[in-house]
Amino acid sequence: MFLLIATxxxxxxxxxxxxxxxxxxxxxxxRRQSAYSQDRLGPTRAHFFKIGGKPFTLFGLLHIAADGAxxxxxxxxxxxxxxxxxxxxxxxxxxxTALVTLALIPFGPSLPSSVFPASWIPEGVETIYLQxxxxxxxxxxxxxxxxxxxxxxxxxxxASNNRFALLGGLRATAQSxxxxxxxxxxxxxILMAYGSTELGSIVESQNGLLFGFLPAWGLFIQPLGAVxxxxxxxxxxxxxxxxxxxxESEIIGYFLEYSSMQFGLFMLGEFLEIVVLGALFTTLFLGxxxxxxxxxxxxxxxxxxxxxxxxxxxxxxxxxxFCVKTFFVCSLQLxxxxxxxxxxxxxxxxxxxxxxxxxALINIFVTAGLIWWDPTLSILSYVSIGIILLFVLVVIAGPxxxxxxxxxx
Amino acid sequence: xLEQVSPSFLLFVPIALFTVAGACGVAFSRNIVYAAFSxxxxxxxxxxxxxxxxxxxxxxxxxxxxxxxxxxxxxFAIMLTNKISEVRRSNPSSNIVMGGVLMIVLIxxxxxxxxxxxxxVGAPQPFAATTETIGRAFLGSYLLxxxxxxxxxxxxxxxxxxxxxxxxxxxxQDGKGGTP
Numbered sequence: 032m033f034l035l036i037a038t039x040x041x042x043x044x045x046x047x048x049x050x051x052x053x054x055x056x057x058x059x060x061x062r063r064q065s066a067y068s069q070d071r072l073g074p075t076r077a078h079f080f081k082i083g084g085k086p087f088t089l090f091g092l093l094h095i096a097a098d099g100a101x102x103x104x105x106x107x108x109x110x111x112x113x114x115x116x117x118x119x120x121x122x123x124x125x126x127x128t129a130l131v132t133l134a135l136i137p138f139g140p141s142l143p144s145s146v147f148p149a150s151w152i153p154e155g156v157e158t159i160y161l162q163x164x165x166x167x168x169x170x171x172x173x174x175x176x177x178x179x180x181x182x183x184x185x186x187x188x189x190a191s192n193n194r195f196a197l198l199g200g201l202r203a204t205a206q207s208x209x210x211x212x213x214x215x216x217x218x219x220x221i222l223m224a225y226g227s228t229e230l231g232s233i234v235e236s237q238n239g240l241l242f243g244f245l246p247a248w249g250l251f252i253q254p255l256g257a258v259x260x261x262x263x264x265x266x267x268x269x270x271x272x273x274x275x276x277x278x279e280s281e282i283i284g285y286f287l288e289y290s291s292m293q294f295g296l297f298m299l300g301e302f303l304e305i306v307v308l309g310a311l312f313t314t315l316f317l318g319x320x321x322x323x324x325x326x327x328x329x330x331x332x333x334x335x336x337x338x339x340x341x342x343x344x345x346x347x348x349x350x351x352x353f354c355v356k357t358f359f360v361c362s363l364q365l366x367x368x369x370x371x372x373x374x375x376x377x378x379x380x381x382x383x384x385x386x387x388x389x390x391a392l393i394n395i396f397v398t399a400g401l402i403w404w405d406p407t408l409s410i411l412s413y414v415s416i417g418i419i420l421l422f423v424l425v426v427i428a429g430p431x432x433x434x435x436x437x438x439x440x
Numbered sequence: 441x442l443e444q445v446s447p448s449f450l451l452f453v454p455i456a457l458f459t460v461a462g463a464c465g466v467a468f469s470r471n472i473v474y475a476a477f478s479x480x481x482x483x484x485x486x487x488x489x490x491x492x493x494x495x496x497x498x499x500x501x502x503x504x505x506x507x508x509x510x511x512x513x514x515x516f517a518i519m520l521t522n523k524i525s526e527v528r529r530s531n532p533s534s535n536i537v538m539g540g541v542l543m544i545v546l547i548x549x550x551x552x553x554x555x556x557x558x559x560x561v562g563a564p565q566p567f568a569a570t571t572e573t574i575g576r577a578f579l580g581s582y583l584l585x586x587x588x589x590x591x592x593x594x595x596x597x598x599x600x601x602x603x604x605x606x607x608x609x610x611x612x613q614d615g616k617g618g619t620p
Contacts, residue, residue, distance in 0.1 A: 114473075117473075117477070166496070167496065167569030167571055167572075168496055168497055168500050168569070168571045171497070171500045171501075171504065171571070172500050172503075174504060175500050175501075175503040175504035175507075175508055176503070177508075178503075178504060178507070178508025178509065178512070179503075179507060179508055181512060182480075182512075182515075185512070185515055185516075185519070186477075188519075189473065189515075189519055197519060200519065201516065201519055201520070204512060204515070204516050204519075205516070207512075208509075208512055208513070208516075211508070228571055
């Protein structure tokens with residue numbers, strides 16, 4: 032009974048409040064960020080009442096509520112020749128897969144059961160995981176569930192009985208199938224380095240320091256894997272620059288016939304996917320809830336100025352750190368959309384099959400060789416730091432476009 | 441009979457019924473898209489059966505390979521079929537007599553095995569993770585069969601590309617060489 036209630040509480044906190052809440056905030060953030068990138072103001076006006084003659088807008092955050100209300104009050108239209116049943120269930124599929132993936136992600140360090148009153152705890156339970164499902168084959172399940180997400184777009188596109196929607200569904204399917212291969216292969220390096228498929232123990236293995244100061248996160252052991260994973264996962268979320276399935280300027284997308292909250296579910300589901308991707312990237316490559324110099328094994332200390340001891344302290348601050356990191360990855364994703372132009376369709380396919388896939392394979396072989404040479408991972412980390420420096424060098428000294436002649440005002 | 445009804449039996453029956461219902465849907469649906477989705481239900485039911493039998497790795501692989509891979513490709517193929525507008529007759533039944541004979545023979549054989557074989561029921565084991573064991577077996581004692589199976593699949597893949605690819609005449613190649 033205790034475990035059931037605990038799982039329910041974890042779901043309410045991590046699934047409903049954090050993930051869906053963050054997804055809702057991201058809808059606002061995306062609009063504000065696009066406005067900022069394009070020198071506009073963006074949504075700032077929705078308000079219910081005024082304080083001192085000025086509308087109480089909360090930086091435009093109330094637009095989330097206003098959008099939600101407007102979606103709910105619109106009429107859901109089902110096209111006459113649409114497949115009624117499949118048309119209705121399609122928006123729910125993406126949500127289901129996203130929420131199931133969240134269940135496997137550890138959002139905080141595990142608590143010893145002695146924190147709780149002994150009478151609550153069932154016999155034989157010693158640790159309470161801050162993770163809804165502590166499953167041994169965690170990362171495999173994440174990949175398996177992730178491959179189901181495409182059904183939403185495919186079914187929605189087909190059931191709408193609209194050629195543009197069908198094209199969107201087909202593009203989504205082709206793109207997702209292509210990038211899944213690279214997505215799975217980029218994670219093999221992480222699996223080999225940490226020797227586990229359980230997400231909680233992958234996070235546990237990312238403790239400690241490299242060279243005495245650098246956190247031993249996946250990003251610093253598998254930099255190429257991290258970059259490839261981020262690209263492939265962005266392609267899976269179908270966002271710009273990979274927004275072929277919903278190119279507004281050409282085919283509008285697989286949700287073309289959807290209206291009202293049915294469309295809202297598709298849209299919010301896409302932002303939920305961003306949150307899931309952020310949480311997954313944090314877990315695998317950013318050390319999850321770990322933060323060296325700040326969170327120790329059973330105490331939290333901010334540069335010695337402030338200390339807080341005990342497992343509860345570690346759990347609370349670990350969860351907070353996880354949420355902040357996830358938010359950071361999500362905002363990186365949003366910024367990508369307003370930084371990069373979109374690909375052409377053949378470029379998407381070529382990038383997936385001819386660039387990401389070979390690079391992922393090379394990454395696997397090099398990583399395997401280095402781990403075989405030195406199982407303590409120290410040679411691997413030297414090589415990885417070299418790769419990171421190479422990335423930095425390419426960004427700083429790489430080819431760039433000649434400066435454009437500014438238009439006169 | 442009633443004292444044999446255990447919680448696991450109550451769990452098993454809905455999973456099995458779901459699987460069988462999916463399989464029936466594949467066989468009896470007139471609409472080929474619905475047949476594909478019934479296949480989805482059937483595969484998901486099998487995932488449940490594997491999980492029920494504590495084969496967590498097999499359940500995940502079933503989900504990843506069949507539901508996430510093969511069925512997506514089947515759906516892709518169906519959606520690209522030309523005559524999809526005629527949904528009513530997209531999955532016609534034919535050869536009912538031969539099929540019926542085959543069904544009777546098959547069911548007799550299967551039921552014979554089910555009731556004739558002395559099944560031994562072991563004591564239920566506590567749930568143990570199987571991923572690591574299977575991984576070690578694949579890359580340890582069964583390395584050669586594993587690699588040979590991989591080569592076989594690669595050969596099949598290449599053969600499928602050769603069969604599916606349209607041969608281009610030299611003139612066509614001159615005309616539109618490059619990306620489609």
